[in-house]
Amino acid sequence: MNKSRRKARMSSSSTEGKGLQSNASGEAEASKGGSIRGRSLEDEESHRSIESSHVSSTSPSTIGTCTLMCPAGERVQREHLRDLSVFERLNGHPGKTSPSLAVKKFCRTMSTKHVQESDVRPLPVLRDTLCYLLNLLDSSEQPFEVVHDFVFDRTRSIRQDLSMQNIVNDEAIHMYEEMVKFHIVSHHKLLCCNCNVNISSMYYLNLEQLRKSLSSLYGMYDANRKSSTISKNESEFRSFYVLLHLGSNSQSVRLASPILKSKELCFTRKVLRSFRLGNYYCFFNTIAAESSYLQYCLMEPCINELRILVVSCINYGGYTLSPYPLAQLSKLLRMKESDMKSLCIACGLEISTNEAGNKFLPTKQTTFHPPKGGFQNYSFLGLERLQRHTRVDDSRTTNQAS
């Protein structure tokens, strides 16, 4: 994906600059309609953190004047401290950067009172910065987790700037949507390399920010709602929250009726229902037929969990004299037959082979146990078509501590 195309996508909305004087985050009041399960959006930390600030409707908002991706003062300071990311180094020099490379860092301790307008980037600059960062994801030669780490921090700073200026218009919504997508894809890619302890903490931090950005985004959808129309992408992004929490016994989240009846929510509820009932047939069929790539990324851990459950289930309830054909089972669970075999073996079960060379899972084996050693990265047959979204080249991820 090239830079100009992404930029064109993002400039499509009408208003820019001042937004509504509304809060950018937090749980919205129940609108008419029903509720569906998901964790409560109240995030105690968000009380204090700035990126989802509870700026009251009466306090004035800053309007930033910084024209660069990074305020000049910070740039100079970080050059002196040699606190430059590999992406910010001019010709690889650890102590030199440039305005086109330096990007403002996220600052945890910043409070709205002491911030100077010249340190805050206005909306057009933020838009361009985000563009730049997302393009890095596609174009960089660095290992994935290194790029992720940089984009993770710098997008968090973008959200911080948006929040401080209380910008909650359509354009901000679009930017948040892009950032949520980044977190979702990272959620998938970081899961695949969980053997590394560093990456594991990165995974959980990413999960936390994914939740926070979704929460803020929902607040913006609510703030921007005109009569009963819903934002173009709102249904899809609402579905993300539910799918992220597919496996947990969480409390309800209230959604407006038109959203509940949307294609994305109907899909989500169908998936949720089959998962909760254990109807793996319906679960895998529905996902294969209707899931988007992003939705798949969110459901991945539950997909694997259910696959393990099915192996256990078939082993438990199958007839001893009727071993289950592996070809059939792998088709049911949308796995490659070789992956199916690996999964069964990882669960402590044996595979038998008949004279024709067909493989079977004998049932009533007593050695079943959940696989050890974390997440197994199996593909989902039928969804490879969706993976053109981003480069699937995971060979760049390192499995060693860096």
Added chain:
Amino acid sequence: MAYLSMGEAHRRISDYLNRFYDSVSSQDGSSLRQLLSVSSDSPHLLSLADALNVFQDANRLIKQADRYSQLGEIIAPLFRCLQNYRIGHLVDAYNAFEKSANAFLLEFRNWESAWAMEPLYVIAYEIRVLAEKADRELASYGKNPEKLKGAGSFLMKVFGALAGKGPKRVGALHVTCQLFKIYFKLGTVNLCRSAIRSIETARIFDFEEFPVRDKVTYMYYTGRLEVFNENFIAADKKLTYALMHCNPRREENIRMILKYLIPVKLSIGILPKSWLLDKYNLIEYNDVVQALKRGDLRLLRHALQEHEDRFLRSSVYLVLEKLELQVYQRLIKKIYISQKQRGPSKAHQIKLDVIVKALKWLEIDMDVDEVECIMAILIYKNLVKGYFAHKSKVAALSKQDPFPKLNGKPINSKGTHKNKNVPSVLGLIIPFFFFNFFVCGGGGG
């Protein structure tokens, strides 16, 4: 409004000030509480508000006499609240009330005995109600509704004032329940956890010491939380407690408890009698119960669709959806029974195709692979005892008790397979009167 003279306005205000001061100095909680219920629209307070709006300088009156000025911090903002409330400025009314409430709390801490508990309850109630109204006003102006959250913070402070060894601690449960109402309204139910922990683990509190009314409300809300988290045994225990201790004449409260208790009971295999649903107007559960009794999957899905909004609003939709497994169990049991009647020797073998046909008759389209899947799950969760043969597409049922009853226990979600047909001890505690509400099992045969 009839003409109100300055003299008359003056008289009304002075009268209120006297009553306020007298009730505080004589520690008369029941008199004081009547002077605080802003949202009650009592004629007394309405006429006072009119007087304040005419007189415009009540602060001078408060400061004039020394005896009033001690309570001035409470009364002055309270007056502003009444004035604003009267003219429909609800955000300003809330803001003023919050100031007054905080001042009241400061004084309350100084009063040694618990004489002002009733007035404090009124303040806890009013701050919530006024906050809700203020938030509605804010939302209508496109602003962020944040007042209810603020009311929650205030109530936390109140809780802190009551969480001590003295006689005031008896009010802690009441305030906790008010907090629950706020958290449930805001959807931030995870915040209930810390309040619950304070009540249940702190040594200063003895649950039995609290008034019954508060215990019922507390069990109702904590029971609802257990329903959200699908801890059905705990939910059953708490909601049943609330039901048993609730005043039988408070039919609306009983209805609210049953609204959540019924899905819980259904999930553990206990069906309510139809007179119960009729008496408390819970007709939305009629078809659900019928579907369970008859193994009618179509009826269950239809019932969920028809009352979708109501079930979603009370957050029991997902719980009811999960009853599908029990409906499947019942359906297959009926097939088994009819086969048994035709020829007892072959009854325990059911062709999966027969189940496909039965579902088709109910206008549900499922192919044999999906039916095998359902069967595998039912066996795994111990709703059916037996096994399935993939090649011959047959389910073979155990000759002994092929359809184990839930008997007050939830369906095994983790698939552990110990013998579960032990009757629940809790069932023996329920007194006869309430036991008659429910019948066990999925109907006859």
